[in-house]
Amino acid sequence: MILILLLPVAHAQTGAAGSTSTAINWHLSAQPLNTALRQLAEHSNTSIMFDAATVRNIQAPSLRGQYTPQEALKKLLSGSGLRAKEIALGRYSIVKATTGAMQQTLPEMTVTGAPDSDSPYSTQYKVPDTTTATKTKTPIMETPMSIQVVPKSVMNDQQAITLGQSLNNVSGVFRGNANTGLVESFNIRGFHNWDYYRDGMRFQPAMTQTGYREIANLERIEVLKGPASILYGRIEPGGMVNLVPKKPQATPYYSLQQQFGSYNLRTTLDATSSLNQDNSLLYRLNFAYNNEGSFRQFIDRNHFFVAPVLQWQISDRTQITLEMEYKTGKTQVDNGVPAIGNRPAKLPRERNLGESFARAEYEDILAGFNWSHAFNNQWEIKHRFYMQSSDQDGNAVSPTGLQADNRTLNRFYGGFRNNENDTYLTSLDLTGHINTLGIEHTLVVGGDYYNYKNTYLYLANYAFPSIDIFNPVHAGSPIPDPAENFWGNSKEEWFGFYFQDQVKLSYNVHLLAGLRYDNARAESNPTYQGVTTFTEN
Incomplete structure (x- = not known):
């Protein structure tokens, strides 16, 4: 009614x-x-x-x-x-x-803006400016490249613990296959990419990364889609993943988080504050510990991670920041269940056809510094230097296919000892803002240097004992074949110079132009069954 x-x-x-x-x-x-x-x-x-x-x-x-x-x-x-x-x-x-318009006396209010996106207290999803595409702080709307950002607010809301989980938010980016759980790779716009960048500096996870990349100390993840070789040199044309770590803040912030799962737990700590009264000396400390099990046999993974940062604001124009990351742990691979025909074999859900010794142990340390000095309001110089050293030992047992009886699984053994990697990299940038005939220019002139060395002993056995998938008897220990082992070492070295000009015209028209010169050298020198081979590029 x-x-x-x-x-x-x-x-x-x-x-x-x-x-x-x-x-x-x-x-x-x-x-x-x-x-x-x-x-x-x-x-x-x-x-x-x-x-x-x-x-x-x-x-x-x-x-x-x-x-x-x-x-x-x-x-x-x-x-x-x-x-x-x-x-x-x-x-x-x-x-x-x-x-109507009757005047009223309202209580006094203090109006404050939202915390800056880099503030520990910020819950913003919008990141208006990035540095990945141009090496200058430029609004995304003024960048003639496709940039997508995953801020820490999204990672916190989703309780992401791996880089792969965070990048699920970015279109056109898919996680690639990772060998033994030691490394992460991604497909960006159809191109397989092993490398990742940290504050614009290149690292090789295929050889230097130990375990999945820790994200506890990341402020955000910036993904550039498309070519970026003018500023970064050798890079896949699909794009790049740039990790932006958290910076020290004067505003005190302390966070301790504990996550629990059916077979795992994760503890993280984030702390930042000033160490003196004038806020010229700041610190930040991030810590993470993961312990991961499984309902599957032999799976036991863990890692410990700590990342201290110390920043000294020498003056209003000059600052220097010291950084370090240390990680150690172990990981084990699970090769899944073999298929009979087009269906998975009917095996107990907990059965693992690998071996208990098939695991890798690693230790990794990254240390470096960056400093910047503003000569005036128009010109600034920035310098970064990092070194990374890692050591890995591991064993892997991989299936190579079922025999004709559909129950005997052929397997391959591979392992490495003293897999040592040392990387040194640095970059120097001069940024300036000039105005010519009413046209605004942002100039970047710089250079970078990269030096990488890797040595290892690779163990193999292509005739490793097979296993009955319905009545498995495990080997219990690695069985390498000395005839199939080899020593190896490789080196990479390059330096590059680049120039870039960002031009801002009338009617919101923006132009970006640049050029780069590179000189690179790569060597590989494996010794296999007493025969030494040498390759150079």
């Missing part, structure tokens, strides 16, 4: 008793407001409209003395919570005072 209630509206107006600006001698006694309004309209040259429900049960004060109709109306409405709104000359509408 629909009930429609029609409220009556009173419309009282005068004949021609006088002008709205002429004072009238009033003698009205205290009475209901609707009656007083009708009498006022009858004795003045005015028209007063009001909703009967609005003035119901309101008492008007007495009105005595000489007042213009407008003054008289104001007197009658005083204290009623209503006001007269003039809609035309001599015509008024009675409305609630709160809906």
